[in-house]
Amino acid sequence: MNLNSKMNKVAIIGAAGKMGSGISLLLLNLMSNMKLKKELPSNSSLVLIDISDEALSGLYQYLRTQMVKLAEKNINFLRETYADRSDLVENGEMIDEFISESLSIIRLTTALEAAKNATMVFEAATENMDIKSTILNNLCSLVDTNCFFYTNTSSIPISTLENIATLKGRIMGFHFYNPPSVQKLVEVIKAQNTRAEVNEFALELGKSLKKILVPSNDVAGFIGNGHFIRDGLYAISEVLRLQNEYTIHGAIHMLNRVSQDLMIRPMGIFQLIDYVGIDVFQLILKVMNQSLNENLQSALIDRYLAKEIKGGQFSNGQQKDGFLKYEKGNPVAVYSIDEDRYISLNEDRIFKIVDEKLYPLADGHSPWKNLLTCSTSDRDQKLNTYFKNLWNQNHLGAKLAKNYLLRSESIGKHLVDSKVANNAEDVNAVLVNGFYHLYGPINNLFPKEKN
Amino acid sequence: MGKKFQKNLYLTAGFNTVSLGTGRKEFSPKNPRPNIDQYISDAGKGTLKQLTASASAIDDIVISNFMAGRFVKQGHLGAFASVIDPALEYKPSIRVEGACCSGGLGLMTSIRNVLSGLSDVSLTVGVEVQNTVKALYGADILAGAAYYAGMRKEGHAFFFPGIFDKRAKAYSEKYGAEKTRQALARWYENAILNARKCPEAQEHHNTDPNPYQTGLTTPNAKAFLPNLNVFDCSKVSDGGSSIIVASEEGLNKLGKDKSEAIQIAGYGHVVGNITVTYPDASVLETTRRAVAAAYEMAGIGPDDIGVFECHDCFTITGLLSIEAAGFAEKGKGADFVLANNIRSEGRLPTNTSGGLVGFGHYTGGTGIRQAVDVWKQLTKTAAGTQVNIDPNRPYGLTISMGGDDKSVVAIVYQRAF
Ligand SMILES: NC(=O)c1ccc[n+]([C@@H]2O[C@H](COP(=O)([O-])OP(=O)(O)OC[C@H]3O[C@@H](n4cnc5c(N)ncnc54)[C@H](O)[C@@H]3O)[C@@H](O)[C@H]2O)c1
Numbered sequence: 001m002n003l004n005s006k007m008n009k010v011a012i013i014g015a016a017g018k019m020g021s022g023i024s025l026l027l028l029n030l031m032s033n034m035k036l037k038k039e040l041p042s043n044s045s046l047v048l049i050d051i052s053d054e055a056l057s058g059l060y061q062y063l064r065t066q067m068v069k070l071a072e073k074n075i076n077f078l079r080e081t082y083a084d085r086s087d088l089v090e091n092g093e094m095i096d097e098f099i100s101e102s103l104s105i106i107r108l109t110t111a112l113e114a115a116k117n118a119t120m121v122f123e124a125a126t127e128n129m130d131i132k133s134t135i136l137n138n139l140c141s142l143v144d145t146n147c148f149f150y151t152n153t154s155s156i157p158i159s160t161l162e163n164i165a166t167l168k169g170r171i172m173g174f175h176f177y178n179p180p181s182v183q184k185l186v187e188v189i190k191a192q193n194t195r196a197e198v199n200e201f202a203l204e205l206g207k208s209l210k211k212i213l214v215p216s217n218d219v220a221g222f223i224g225n226g227h228f229i230r231d232g233l234y235a236i237s238e239v240l241r242l243q244n245e246y247t248i249h250g251a252i253h254m255l256n257r258v259s260q261d262l263m264i265r266p267m268g269i270f271q272l273i274d275y276v277g278i279d280v281f282q283l284i285l286k287v288m289n290q291s292l293n294e295n296l297q298s299a300l301i302d303r304y305l306a307k308e309i310k311g312g313q314f315s316n317g318q319q320k321d322g323f324l325k326y327e328k329g330n331p332v333a334v335y336s337i338d339e340d341r342y343i344s345l346n347e348d349r350i351f352k353i354v355d356e357k358l359y360p361l362a363d364g365h366s367p368w369k370n371l372l373t374c375s376t377s378d379r380d381q382k383l384n385t386y387f388k389n390l391w392n393q394n395h396l397g398a399k400l401a402k403n404y405l406l407r408s409e410s411i412g413k414h415l416v417d418s419k420v421a422n423n424a425e426d427v428n429a430v431l432v433n434g435f436y437h438l439y440g441p442i443n444n445l446f447p448k449e450k451n
Numbered sequence: 452m453g454k455k456f457q458k459n460l461y462l463t464a465g466f467n468t469v470s471l472g473t474g475r476k477e478f479s480p481k482n483p484r485p486n487i488d489q490y491i492s493d494a495g496k497g498t499l500k501q502l503t504a505s506a507s508a509i510d511d512i513v514i515s516n517f518m519a520g521r522f523v524k525q526g527h528l529g530a531f532a533s534v535i536d537p538a539l540e541y542k543p544s545i546r547v548e549g550a551c552c553s554g555g556l557g558l559m560t561s562i563r564n565v566l567s568g569l570s571d572v573s574l575t576v577g578v579e580v581q582n583t584v585k586a587l588y589g590a591d592i593l594a595g596a597a598y599y600a601g602m603r604k605e606g607h608a609f610f611f612p613g614i615f616d617k618r619a620k621a622y623s624e625k626y627g628a629e630k631t632r633q634a635l636a637r638w639y640e641n642a643i644l645n646a647r648k649c650p651e652a653q654e655h656h657n658t659d660p661n662p663y664q665t666g667l668t669t670p671n672a673k674a675f676l677p678n679l680n681v682f683d684c685s686k687v688s689d690g691g692s693s694i695i696v697a698s699e700e701g702l703n704k705l706g707k708d709k710s711e712a713i714q715i716a717g718y719g720h721v722v723g724n725i726t727v728t729y730p731d732a733s734v735l736e737t738t739r740r741a742v743a744a745a746y747e748m749a750g751i752g753p754d755d756i757g758v759f760e761c762h763d764c765f766t767i768t769g770l771l772s773i774e775a776a777g778f779a780e781k782g783k784g785a786d787f788v789l790a791n792n793i794r795s796e797g798r799l800p801t802n803t804s805g806g807l808v809g810f811g812h813y814t815g816g817t818g819i820r821q822a823v824d825v826w827k828q829l830t831k832t833a834a835g836t837q838v839n840i841d842p843n844r845p846y847g848l849t850i851s852m853g854g855d856d857k858s859v860v861a862i863v864y865q866r867a868f
Contacts, residue, residue, distance in 0.1 A: 072585070072587050075587060075608040076607075076608055079607075079608055083604075086604070089599075089603050089604050090588075090591035090594075090603065091587050091588060091590060091591050091608055092588050092591055
């Protein structure tokens, strides 16, 4: 399907949010480059809508700065494209021209009515059923039936959204990862009635944005959160099991280290929950719990949130404190809900005791960072050796890691069995590309018998 | 040609500031940095401190600079002389410009002032501040060293790297790509090893365990250029250098002994045609002519040179300079470098403080910086970078080159007698 057929007027709702601003940048860059190549319909616009006026002005600054950076990176292409513009000689002149052409595409507004006659809509507003349904209902009266809708919802089934408005067949999930401009993965989710051309266009668009698209079926949480939320709940259940012996903060530290170091993931599970935001975790959990018959909930999460311990990031990307407290991005303390304070990793001997339970690391262990740069075959071989040795270890850390790996695998299999993912490869693709795991949960790398 | 000096010309009291830019620990693009007047002042004061006489003994000042008008929006640099010392106020002072050869032209101007008899002591200060803009925009400014109206539009985004990439390509195609890359890597290694020994050098803090290996990296046309890597380029630098050119009478006025001075044996100042690109990219023809003129005036040849400072704005330029200066035949410059001749312990110690690739390249000041380094080597005051100079080959040679081999000043020095 031809990309520019839907590019006359693109609207992004919630454009000034975390995800919305990244999506805005991706589309602005795409449209600006199409414009440069004279592939964009004339008078095309990118309408950026958010209820927060202040956030919109921040969005403008963000887009401007980021577009300049992209233009600088793309200077060779600009020089080629402007070769016949005798008025543009210097890099600086070409970049200025490109930026002013680019920014002239966007319209920033708080009025949803500005989306009138949009040809395509990206919905990235707050993850809340009422907010999203109101927005979609209002939009339906503003656009004609050829407008395609893509929503970034993390957990709400797309078919539910399809039913609340007169969107039948025209909406699907286009689920970016955070931050959208950097993360390569997008989960695409068809609703019950999604028309073929809406899906085709999504694939075309994904390709133009240089994303890796993985189809997920329309079940709350999709593949990524489907794994992440259950993975996190498992870690929490282990913490509850171990807290009597090792205190709650000791147990949180233990599971965090096991999941990062022993399982060779880019970050520990509690650091990841903090990164996503404990509140966001809870929100997705709730939505999943509503639509799945699985008793997905966590009293511990509720207790942390009741104390206003939330995690997430500051607008400059700096990590906020959550389960863990951070200095320069590194964990330095753990929050004890029992003592109602952060306990420094140097302060309590329990952390040392816990660390000793995790060692020695099995032979063949390499940190995540080192393996990241290996060739795939080399990496698999190293992981295979390491996991074999891990399976022969019997200290507490090894046991926790083995059980956790098997749990992660069974979550992956469950996603396939319950038809969230079409196959194991898709599950693995999401974890590898969206969560930067070095191996998918369903793999042939570790021995399969249980301890 | 064949001209002789009517009087002896001496250089003394040289000084280089730190070459500030990426690579230096204290450098961050976000931190405030010294202005151009600070560099003029620091460099000039560095020279004055070495004199027993006061600044009033200086008869005129020459300030060499390439593009302050665009990098820091400042013209009229001649009138900054008195920031060095109030005694310089109301003295003749002039700014000279010839792209990256500005420093060489600064020296030539001082030389002419002294030869004319109007001055006995001429102070030459060279300066540039370039970190005010990102390299991508700096490239637009530096492109003014070539024929802007005729060449910028077609040029590479980074401009000069694109031009010298063509030279690297021509040389590789003619004499073998593998050998060329190896020689460029050795050039880079020499630049880094020497810079580490020089506290003012921009690469002084470089800790690469194997610069030769780094130098061997195959260039990536997509990331940068097909024949050059980013580290084959000289650095973007802020800094200043300063030295005194004096007659014998001038030296006496300054209270300087000849043991603290070097003497000019000959020079060549040759300027090509900026509006054309010379057909053979594998040679530096203007440079060759300038060096030949300097040799002729000094009555010597390449075999008499014991220390060499060349304008390696790119590693390939270094290689081509070896040939242009007659140290190796055409196509044999690479072999000369691969035989380790240019190392500090080699036959022809070259760019002993790192050259433009290792020391840094504050464009308008580089020509002066080279004179300062040769002065240090010949007077045995080069401290950590000091090399042994073969008494049978007592001469030093500097090449200051502007643009794509367009303005060149080559100078032959010897110890003062
Ligand atoms: N944060 C993540 O890691 C992540 C990852 C993938 C998907 N998502 C999904 O992306 C969506 C946005 O999440 P976020 O993290 O960017 O949240 P956010 O709170 O940063 O942004 C939401 C934005 O929507 C705006 N908004 C709220 N109501 C609106 C309305 N009626 N009209 C217009 N704008 C409105 C808010 O002002 C805010 O700027 C959610 O559906 C979320 O589930 C989030």
